[in-house]
Amino acid sequence: MNATDYRSCAEDWERRATIRTRPRRLLEDDDKLIFPLCRQPLVLSATFLDQCPQWRDFVLVQTFYKFINDVVIFETEIVDKTARRIAKNRFSVPFPFACRYNAMTVVIDEDYHALVALDFMQQTIEMTGIPPLDLPPHIELSRAVPAAVNQAPEHLRDAVELICIAISENTVTQDVAAFSKDDSVKQSIRGLMADHLFDEGRHAGFWTRLVRLYWQTASEEDRNIIARILPVFLQHYLTNDLQKAFDLQLIEHLDISASTRANLQAEIHALVFPITCQHPLVVNIMGFLHHTGLLQTPSLAQALSAYLPVSGRHS
Template identity: 75%
Template sequence: MTAADYKTIADDWERRATIRTRPRRLLEDDDKLIYPLCRQPLVLCATFIEHCPQWRDFVLAQSFYKFINDVVIFETEIVDQTARGIAKNRFSVPFPLACRIDAMTVVVDEDYHALVALDFLQQTVTMTGIQPLSLPQEIELSRALPAAQAQVPAHLHDAVALIGVAIAENTVTHDVAAFSKDASVKASVRGLMADHLADEGRHAQFWTRLVRLYWQAASANDRDSIAKVLPIFLARYLTNDLQKNFDLQLINHLDISSPLRDALHDEVAALAFPITRQHPLMGNILGFLQHSGLLQTPSVAQGLADYLHVAGRVA
């Protein structure tokens, strides 16, 4: 792909962006869930089901708050920063004006997603009376990007951010899609996820095209340097440590006996999350690496194969 071959998303954004086409969604006061049971392993623990079912709605509300908090961090602190740098031509990797305009549509979308998420948080607090507990200040991507950037020359920091954000945007689409189809969840929340998905599908295409454009122009040395840190990025991105820590802290806020609390701690702490080729998000990542051209680079293919082999043995 060359700059002349780049296909803009601007026209699609004008027709379909949720900020242009969707009304405000209002939370229903019905018996549907605010958050899917399948996304919160704590409420599916045998001990919880038997002894703590009365705390289910509290745990799901707090899990929803964390999800919203994660969305806001992801959209406004990471994706926004990278897209804004491209749009304002402050990225170390220069892109044509058409790419920069598309990047600004991503900035607008992501800030709007954060606004809608915070609106839903406020609606949920008002309806349930459940106040959010202390929420994490970072997400997995907040750790993965700096760790990878620290292992490459300074001139590649922006490129690593570009590829890391592209990987995340291509995996979050799958995650949001599953959320939007769960019939046990309130219709407005599923609608929120469907709106998000409509924009993220376009974003995933944008980031994939941008990475492909960058990768074709990158030197062999730069490609190999980035290939070496992709496993570092993936190891820190594909983890549930932050979620597990949040769940353990959440248990401490339940008004239950100490033995029961200890039992829940043990069950949550024992939950495994192996990083293998069967990881639920690995298929999306491999698809992105293929479509962006990275996987055709021998050093990327070899590094990824070695990483999956080691991860599989560890799991």
Template identity: 70%
Template structure:
């Protein structure tokens, strides 16, 4: 990024950032869904539809609470940490001022997203009178990024952190886009996601450019080492363990007979996508790796050959 890029990015942030341009979203008391059915397959499973369809709204409500909690963890514990380090010039990989300015806009945006998410959770509790169950204290990335960094030699740990955060930011952008287009959910929730998407599109491009800048300067030896870690990161990132534990917790709180809970637990065990080239998030990850130029490198192609279509 150069001075021209800085001016363009600054103008784009001033005119488009949701913190600058979007109103507070207020939850509607209507008949639309509070969370998309497509994002909680448990409520569409055969056992659920047969044995306790009347519990759908409770499960969707708790799923919304978890989603909001995940957003807060992702934005403040993961993205904010790396972006703030870059913005303040403390990141081990040096970037020019234009990049640091752009990173600070990411910090502001992400903390604002967390604030909005917390506000929306409290609105939902007030309207429904139902508190969230105990929510996870981490998300998959809370484990996946440290696992990848720990595998890297000391001089590549910052690069591994940068690439992992960039992958996650690009992946969440496509995930939020699908959420924002769902016509079955309340307009305020769609609006919330559309506001988020407005910022995440800029963020995805920012992280992609930073990774491309780094990759252009990386040695072949360093590229080879990073390539070998990427499959490990992907497996940790796409695991279903935290979601499965949460689904079990929700099932435990349903006012149904124990035999129904057992049937639902069996359903929940089989809801995860296989971690292969057909996984929807793998498609997004591969798109980022192409756009950032990592997939131009033969070592990355070889390391991720199982995921390439």
């Protein structure tokens, strides 16, 4: 790949990165929510609303802790790992120096996001007096990325990792955007999400350009192999198993009757997570694959046909 094909974002990062421009945000002691109700179905279930609505804030605080924990894992263990290898020129896919410089800005941003997230966790513990329960050591991507990479031949493992990380970075950007606009949530937390979004929008563009550069040079054989692997990644990524497990753990810590607990558990087990072409996550992912040019590859479009609207499927 020629360095002239890649434009550095160095000046943009110096001028706009939140680590350069944002003061510390402080959690407000007001009556706003710490986490959106719509993102925690447990507190909206019929049994919860009828039998134990007094536990709402406890559940929302614990769900906020999980959200922060997920962010830290995502930023420091997954995105950081790939970006750092690119920055240090330890990636089998060759990239120009300007790209490697930009990858290091991603490392700095992501570690900073993790630091800010942990700061908010500490502030929340001090304000509420509610310590976090045992938090999951993994997120969906902790399983999805290795599952896909392990399916690839040696020479394509880094390329598959790159595409998986790029998909997740573009997906999380949309997710954070929705969080930052929820007026029911404390302003400082919405600000935290907005700051995160400010950087993640630049990161999404960075990863998109890298995947586009790689795909332009990939052989047809390699493209076809990757096409067979991406459904494995999506199968492991697009699931709510870990969230269900966490919610069931939460229910165990509520001081409620055995019958109420059983009803809440049944409602959590009954929650479905249908992955169709209309699901927002799928729409975001397919949009990314279209913008990078991957969906213009017939074998990949065919492999992902179940996730595409009927009008976008190949026969």
